[in-house]
Amino acid sequence: MPPYPTGSWMPVALSADLPAGTVMPAQSPAGPIALWRSHSGRAAAFADRCPHRGMRLSHGFVRGETLSCIYHGWSYAQAGNCLRIPAHPALTPPDTIRVATQPVEDGGGIIWISVGEPAAGPPRFEGLAPLRSMMVEADVAALEAAAGTKIGEGLLDYTHNSRTIRLLLAPEGQARTLMHVLVDEDSNPAELIATSRAAEALRRAAEHISLTGIAR
Template identity: 30%
Template sequence: MLTAEQNRLVTDVSPGTPLHRYWKKHWLPALRGEALEAGGTPQKVELLCERYVAFRGDDGKVGFLFEACPHRGVSLALGRNENNRLTCIFHGWSFDAEGNCTRMPTEQDQSFCSKVKGQGFPVKEAGGIVWVYLGEGEPPKFSDYAFTYLTREYTRPRASYNEANWLQNVETLLDSAHIGLLHNDTTADKSLPQAGLQLVTGNDTPKYVLESRPYGLSSFSIRTMPEAKHYLRVTEFVAPGTAFIGTTEAEAGFMIMVIPVNNTRSLQWYVYWDKRQPIDSNLPDFALLCTDESDDNFAASRQGTPNYGQDRDAMRRGESWSGVPGVIFEDYAVAESIPIVDRTREFLGSGDLAIVRLRRELMERIRKSEAGEDCLQAEETDYRSLRALAEVIPADKDIKIFAEEKRKQRQVELI
């Protein structure tokens, strides 16, 4: 359990807090590139309790600015997107993609434009996502995950909003013990081709081994199987909010990124990639189950539905454990049930070891951030070769050696 002060430290992302400053040191996935049409409608984006606007100029270049015009605070999402500029409709102030003010029709002395600074932010498009750096100074090394080198044919980023604090969503990603329980409808259904998930069936007490990494943590969850074998799931946690989810070699790569929109809302990215074949032909069934077609907010039609449509009758009939249709929305339902968890009232057990280490890791990185120390270790991180594992291995196999061999194999494949 945490103290009230510790709980605020790791959940409160409002401006002026240590967590807000820590998050701003990272490249953040803000919206899909396809959501911005050249010369089209600017898009509002809220991140870390602050409001921004994104637009794509006629030349295809993306601008990411504070939403409020620095003149009188009118939303630039109302602005005119033309001539590679975003122009406020109130008094005609114009801004380029870098956030430079280029024209002020209301001022006789146009040199006043140069006094308006700090309106735009560095952006990078990769893997179908617009990434933004909201911090001060030069951005860190970009998180060039393997999927950021692939075209839409081989990678698919899907985004949605979740009405809960970011941390409890991240904690769920490192919680291997819940898979066979909360997701029992999927893991116990032998008709579904879930090679990785189905291997947890009947074993809800994994043993955890955790290793610190420059980027965060490697969480090894080990389940004993018949015939002297182990089922090994390795979740790679990249601080502060990314988790690579274990998949078998036959399955596509899979990661989830959780970004705080505000203290009770999160933007979640589900990213799938497979350079061997078109990704849409190798998506896990739960990737689309019960979701909307839109990849910009695939949970839109279910938001506001009480308990995500939990079917109590199906639960009573023994046809469903959770009553909530779909793996994704089972996770959403438990997170949104209490928008900000009071961690001072918890009783954690051995199945929560990964959660304890996650919190310690976050608090230490926030401490380093506040002290001006390197809290990212981005230069020491090989983002591109990161991928989680889900494998059945001999019980006498050293799990750390096995995971390292797999990592080196991926590095060779990427050369």
């Protein structure tokens, strides 16, 4: 069940997990991406493959406003065009040397990438803030079964020990889901801990269903 059809936005990471000057791997419907943030704070998403020798750009490093491949140091601007080839410092790289990019929106503590061409910006969840992300070795259907409910208005609600938590899901392959845990903005430390534990309980239950087909 793909909850992010063409014309929508997919949440691929939390803003706090991508500090300025860093790069991380992520997944999109189009395949693996290198998600990175320039030193000025702007996020970008590249296809995770350097056009030169195919090295993963998520293994690279950020220099100022560019992402450089770790293999031969080719550097790319946020628009995807190559700016520098260290072996040929006097060469201005032709515009044909570029990496595929995907539109990115960074807001409300969540980094989104576009799936196709959305007509509007990504959703905003008023009154909620991201707490953490975790990888679940189960698909969205198993998470819905473990939660005993279906995704509604973009979020999966899960009640555990009389506490309802809100979950934003992003599928990664056939049986893997990235789960972003959201909390009320005014939650206190004890509530944050309880929410995190509830999310862990759901992860374990969903993975048990994925393995056995049986709910606990």
